[in-house]
Amino acid sequence: MTTAVLRLDTVDDFRLRAEATLTAAVRDFVAGGSDSETTLAANRAALDRVTIVPRVLTGGPDPEPGATLAGARSALPLAVAPMAYQRLLHPEGELATARAAAAAGVPFVVSTLSSVPVGELAAAGGEQWFQLYWLNDDRDTMNLVHRAEDAGCRVLMVTVDVPVMGRRLRDIRNEFVLPAEVRAANVASGAMSAAHDRADAGSALIAHTNRAFHPALTWAHLEALRSRTTLPIVVKGILDPADARRAAEIGATGVVISNHGGRQLDGAPASVTMLPAAVAAVPDTCQVFVDSGIRSGTDILRALALGAHGVLIGRPMLWGLAAGGETGAAGVLAVLDAELRAAMRLAGCADVAAARRLTATTGC
Amino acid sequence: MTTAVLRLDTVDDFRLRAEATLTAAVRDFVAGGSDSETTLAANRAALDRVTIVPRVLTGGPDPEPGATLAGARSALPLAVAPMAYQRLLHPEGELATARAAAAAGVPFVVSTLSSVPVGELAAAGGEQWFQLYWLNDDRDTMNLVHRAEDAGCRVLMVTVDVPVMGRRLRDIRNEFVLPAEVRAANVASGAMSAAHDRADAGSALIAHTNRAFHPALTWAHLEALRSRTTLPIVVKGILDPADARRAAEIGATGVVISNHGGRQLDGAPASVTMLPAAVAAVPDTCQVFVDSGIRSGTDILRALALGAHGVLIGRPMLWGLAAGGETGAAGVLAVLDAELRAAMRLAGCADVAAARRLTATTGC
Amino acid sequence: MTTAVLRLDTVDDFRLRAEATLTAAVRDFVAGGSDSETTLAANRAALDRVTIVPRVLTGGPDPEPGATLAGARSALPLAVAPMAYQRLLHPEGELATARAAAAAGVPFVVSTLSSVPVGELAAAGGEQWFQLYWLNDDRDTMNLVHRAEDAGCRVLMVTVDVPVMGRRLRDIRNEFVLPAEVRAANVASGAMSAAHDRADAGSALIAHTNRAFHPALTWAHLEALRSRTTLPIVVKGILDPADARRAAEIGATGVVISNHGGRQLDGAPASVTMLPAAVAAVPDTCQVFVDSGIRSGTDILRALALGAHGVLIGRPMLWGLAAGGETGAAGVLAVLDAELRAAMRLAGCADVAAARRLTATTGC
Amino acid sequence: MTTAVLRLDTVDDFRLRAEATLTAAVRDFVAGGSDSETTLAANRAALDRVTIVPRVLTGGPDPEPGATLAGARSALPLAVAPMAYQRLLHPEGELATARAAAAAGVPFVVSTLSSVPVGELAAAGGEQWFQLYWLNDDRDTMNLVHRAEDAGCRVLMVTVDVPVMGRRLRDIRNEFVLPAEVRAANVASGAMSAAHDRADAGSALIAHTNRAFHPALTWAHLEALRSRTTLPIVVKGILDPADARRAAEIGATGVVISNHGGRQLDGAPASVTMLPAAVAAVPDTCQVFVDSGIRSGTDILRALALGAHGVLIGRPMLWGLAAGGETGAAGVLAVLDAELRAAMRLAGCADVAAARRLTATTGC
Numbered sequence A, B, C, D: 001m002t003t004a005v006l007r008l009d010t011v012d013d014f015r016l017r018a019e020a021t022l023t024a025a026v027r028d029f030v031a032g033g034s035d036s037e038t039t040l041a042a043n044r045a046a047l048d049r050v051t052i053v054p055r056v057l058t059g060g061p062d063p064e065p066g067a068t069l070a071g072a073r074s075a076l077p078l079a080v081a082p083m084a085y086q087r088l089l090h091p092e093g094e095l096a097t098a099r100a101a102a103a104a105g106v107p108f109v110v111s112t113l114s115s116v117p118v119g120e121l122a123a124a125g126g127e128q129w130f131q132l133y134w135l136n137d138d139r140d141t142m143n144l145v146h147r148a149e150d151a152g153c154r155v156l157m158v159t160v161d162v163p164v165m166g167r168r169l170r171d172i173r174n175e176f177v178l179p180a181e182v183r184a185a186n187v188a189s190g191a192m193s194a195a196h197d198r199a200d201a202g203s204a205l206i207a208h209t210n211r212a213f214h215p216a217l218t219w220a221h222l223e224a225l226r227s228r229t230t231l232p233i234v235v236k237g238i239l240d241p242a243d244a245r246r247a248a249e250i251g252a253t254g255v256v257i258s259n260h261g262g263r264q265l266d267g268a269p270a271s272v273t274m275l276p277a278a279v280a281a282v283p284d285t286c287q288v289f290v291d292s293g294i295r296s297g298t299d300i301l302r303a304l305a306l307g308a309h310g311v312l313i314g315r316p317m318l319w320g321l322a323a324g325g326e327t328g329a330a331g332v333l334a335v336l337d338a339e340l341r342a343a344m345r346l347a348g349c350a351d352v353a354a355a356r357r358l359t360a361t362t363g364c
């Protein structure tokens, strides 16, 4: 499969181009974090402090950045992070992002709050995973899972860090409301409809998402799910190594060390600072992914060198999407691909396994 | 009891609204610290560096932020810090703040230098504690204690970090003087009257407070007090863990790890950096509170995760008071309540005990 | 002895007032450091990072800041640092500064490069010490020592960190030259005369000081001096703890841990960061002083809490002198006195010995 | 040999003068680093954090900064780093820089990409080394080596950190192209010719250098080279101590701990932070050099104190060259010489061996 690709030099170039076209409210919805955005800033600062010690004279020439992620082969050690309501950024929404991912040979994670129904996204081709927000109603939840299975999603990524939405002050101050044409297409129309009404005050999205999601999940829910689907499960939104170990113990194929891009608990540590302990805590049978703040191929190499098996790419994909639809999303993946290959070669890694053996420090 | 509540999004919004209405001299009196304000700045920087590692899938849904503070139940793990001369901020002064505290179900600490007499504040209802500045004259001091007992104050909070007032340069440069209508209503009119006279140079308040307070307290004073009242005693203004232990040994119900909001010894450490050592130093029978720089529910959770049983809220209450009298003070408590509940839920804590078991780091 | 005192609130106020009156070249000569001024900045940053943990309920009331320095009693744990050419700042030069020191009851250290002859300074009264730069000619050097002895100087402070002057770029760029009326009054007129001539390029002072001073001193010189005077010797300009120990071993009464105010080796550590190791390295018979960057009573307390017996005050005295002659110099000492007393009381120290037992950290 | 010398006070003065004369594209080509220039900035930040503890009373007077580098005597513990295309900076290019190095008595390292043929540079006199980029064609590579041997180069410096060029965004954005008159004079004209063509997008230099260089070197290449030349080999571009040890084991005379001035792997650590571990990892028979960010005599002393035998000076030489041709390059060396002598004297080191025994810290 081939796709046109918008060529810019860095993820930041995509961000700039995207932000020039977006309304302030959508720009903020994408870029913002919770409360005082301490964790949002910490994600970037922590990555900048990570140093990778390159090796020399290791041969080559072409590093192979491919990886096995949750059991299937990916062209790069990354997946596109699940992100809600992508039609906010571009009329084609998730369809465009998913096509770009398919063309690049990397998994696309469909959000529960996708603005294109999971069934329609199959048309985009490629490897797709489904991200599950457990809804208040258990039957609705299992309906979602079955719809994802039917659509051919191969992995279930269960997000566990949203018992309630983070207080995103930008959205609250913007009184952010979804436009009528952008809907949570996988969710029964009643459940999320209030996300479109101007609330008394603050963000309609926060208020109504809180109403739709299950606020009191336990490990028992996860175990129950484990027995009700044959899909591999990846648990997203873990920071404490003990939680990573527990997820592995109940059979998770992977965990995502994540603070949700700084959008949930403000004051949580940068996810890369928790990564090494998580890697040490889980058995080899459980893969460790990381996200939050990854913006370049060097960042991906930093994550690998700290022990990750792969990363999720969040906001950069939305900036690509806003900057050029499918070609923009493809452009972001092309930048990351080029940067990662260059960084791997400069660090002397033939492949992801070698990258995971590099010496890296998280700074002091 | 119900109260109208001014709804703003963050404590900082209250500060901005307050500072727009205050004279520069009062704004500075509230916001300022001593000397070069190193400790004032360190309080905030240290809190920003504290990270909390959230737990997932712990169930819920509604976290219970209630706490037992010095033996009685509080709706939140916080008390309103003792603060002098609140009628500087609003004509109703302490009466408004105390009413807001009562409505929120949290203790209000009446300052020795309250501008409303402690006897009149009982009308505000709710749990009240009395903060004691030991006066030069022992009989005056015991009079204060008895008046507090009579007014129904349930706890005596003895402030031990003001042998002399800190050199608050803003007040000195503003030649800060109390207006005639704002008086230390609990103190014999002679003792503090000079606080109203323009001094030769510098802050009248500093000069005359220094004259009224006992400058040479010892542990023996505290032991004597212990035998002359039946009220539980909380010792406020400790930073060294050995002092915390000693307070516990002579029967203190609690200690407040505090640098007085950066207003006393400049160069003292941020109080949260001393918190873990203090918690380790005292037996379980003595509660550890902390204040200085707490500005959000996340900050409260940081303090709990570092081992505190509760916090005192200082300046934010004054900003609320200035912004809207009782409704403003109530608004600040409502923000802290909402933020704390959200943070607890995002961190996976069902209650304060769980919050105290979280992993937190004070940064490097 | 009484003296008029210019009352300002902080040392920085004296600096601002002084700098408003000085030429750019003299202002830079005083304020500047060597090369890229890394060490100059590090001095301040390191002091700001030092935290002092106060003690409470230690009684009082009036802390006693007096100290025994090199065997004699001083009203404060400080001496006025030796500084060259003080008539650059004020027509009375060292006479004014020495009078202010005498009035305050603290030692004044006369520089080898004093612009008032050491013999004339005796008239100022008070305790005086003589700072020795070893000159190229040994006989000239011993002449200096004898003149200091005759003038009643009680201590010899031998500066060992100027084998050559630091590259002070400000002076070089300003092509700094001493005006005709400001001369090194203790030094044979030939030796330093070139300091007054415009050099080919750069600072006349540097070029010609380098010519006058002995560039190759050894410990043997110090031992020889030891046997040729009965005055106690304090060795100034040590940073390595091994050098401090060696000075003590050959009988030094004290050492000054100092980087010369950031004016000599750029890249040297802040002197307070070397202080604890130096204190640990020397026996109790040798006192440890520190200077470089001390600007407040809190800074003095920081130094004491890190183990110093006393500090030297450099530039602040020159700013005081420029701001108001003797009354200005007295004003600086009055600020430091007031600040130190307040800080000691707030930290709960009755005296310098108690201050030296406080817990202090140098930060990370 | 004597040479005229342009006298400025610091390397930064040369940079400013140079940058005032250069086109933006050439200025950026020289100053820039790869990707987000994190490593470029880290080099400087790490050096600024290194503190050197001076020793006193060590005698003197004149420190001897001479060093034996790769077996021959150098007037200073430094060599001029290999840098490509110096005719971009000045019509005489490498000839001028090499003459300045010869006059100063320090080795000049001829780049593979020299814009003056290595054979013609012999005329500049002095000690010359040849830096080898292994070309795609092994015969071309050995031709280069033989040409260097014939020209009298005494040492072979094999650069191993360029399997591919770093992504230098400034060059990419400037669409940097070599002007027709500046050519890689040592390389067969075909190999590098494309460096002169405007590429589709981005830096022609990067694209075409990547085509010319061997992308897959191994330790076996180095061993093979070892047996095909009698010249001592220095391996340039190592950061991992294990690689330093391995280089020593296969007979390298020296290693250069280097991140190529922040131009290759962005995210690599500052080279001085890796220096102590490298020094500890190799036997005494292998010298350890360091480069990347050295800008002053103090920086050289920092490197020595951390264990280096010498440093390479990169960009400063180009700024000198641009500022004044041979006299400018000589001026930069004169500044470094003066600064190093002053710093050694102030630190109390008689020679390089003493400098290597100083206590230095890399900060936290």
Ligand SMILES: Cc1cc2nc3c(=O)[nH]c(=O)nc-3n(C[C@H](O)[C@H](O)[C@H](O)COP(=O)(O)O)c2cc1C
Residues within 6 Å of the ligand: A029, A030, A031, A081, A082, A083, A084, A111, A112, A113, A131, A159, A236, A258, A259, A260, A261, A262, A291, A292, A293, A294, A312, A313, A314, A315, A316
């Ligand atoms: C606009 C937006 C929407 C998101 N929606 C979801 C979602 O529906 N489900 C989910 O698990 N995570 C969601 N996330 C979190 C991402 O999956 C991911 O954890 C985060 O964006 C990673 O950080 P980064 O954006 O800094 O790369 C969303 C993030 C953003 C920015």
Ligand SMILES: Cc1cc2nc3c(=O)[nH]c(=O)nc-3n(C[C@H](O)[C@H](O)[C@H](O)COP(=O)(O)O)c2cc1C
Residues within 6 Å of the ligand: B029, B030, B031, B081, B082, B083, B084, B111, B112, B113, B131, B159, B236, B258, B259, B260, B261, B262, B291, B292, B293, B294, B312, B313, B314, B315, B316
């Ligand atoms: C204006 C003002 C007045 C205060 N008055 C008192 C007082 O009368 N007694 C006392 O113990 N502490 C007093 N404090 C200190 C507070 O009780 C508390 O320790 C401090 O404000 C906590 O820091 P924060 O303001 O950053 O929350 C005062 C603080 C402020 C800002």
Ligand SMILES: Cc1cc2nc3c(=O)[nH]c(=O)nc-3n(C[C@H](O)[C@H](O)[C@H](O)COP(=O)(O)O)c2cc1C
Residues within 6 Å of the ligand: C029, C030, C031, C081, C082, C083, C084, C111, C112, C113, C131, C159, C236, C258, C259, C260, C261, C262, C291, C292, C293, C294, C312, C313, C314, C315, C316
């Ligand atoms: C203008 C000036 C002149 C100085 N002259 C001398 C001197 O003659 N002899 C000496 O030992 N130190 C001299 N010093 C260094 C001081 O004694 C002292 O070590 C230094 O100023 C302390 O740092 P501070 O200025 O930051 O307090 C001088 C310092 C300054 C600023």
Ligand SMILES: Cc1cc2nc3c(=O)[nH]c(=O)nc-3n(C[C@H](O)[C@H](O)[C@H](O)COP(=O)(O)O)c2cc1C
Residues within 6 Å of the ligand: D029, D030, D031, D081, D082, D083, D084, D111, D112, D113, D131, D159, D236, D258, D259, D260, D261, D262, D291, D292, D293, D294, D312, D313, D314, D315, D316
């Ligand atoms: C413009 C430029 C060209 C360079 N060319 C080469 C080269 O041809 N071969 C090489 O090994 N290193 C090359 N380098 C790297 C230098 O040898 C050296 O490692 C680096 O410049 C040291 O950092 P500094 O410039 O901060 O001193 C070059 C560096 C620059 C700035």
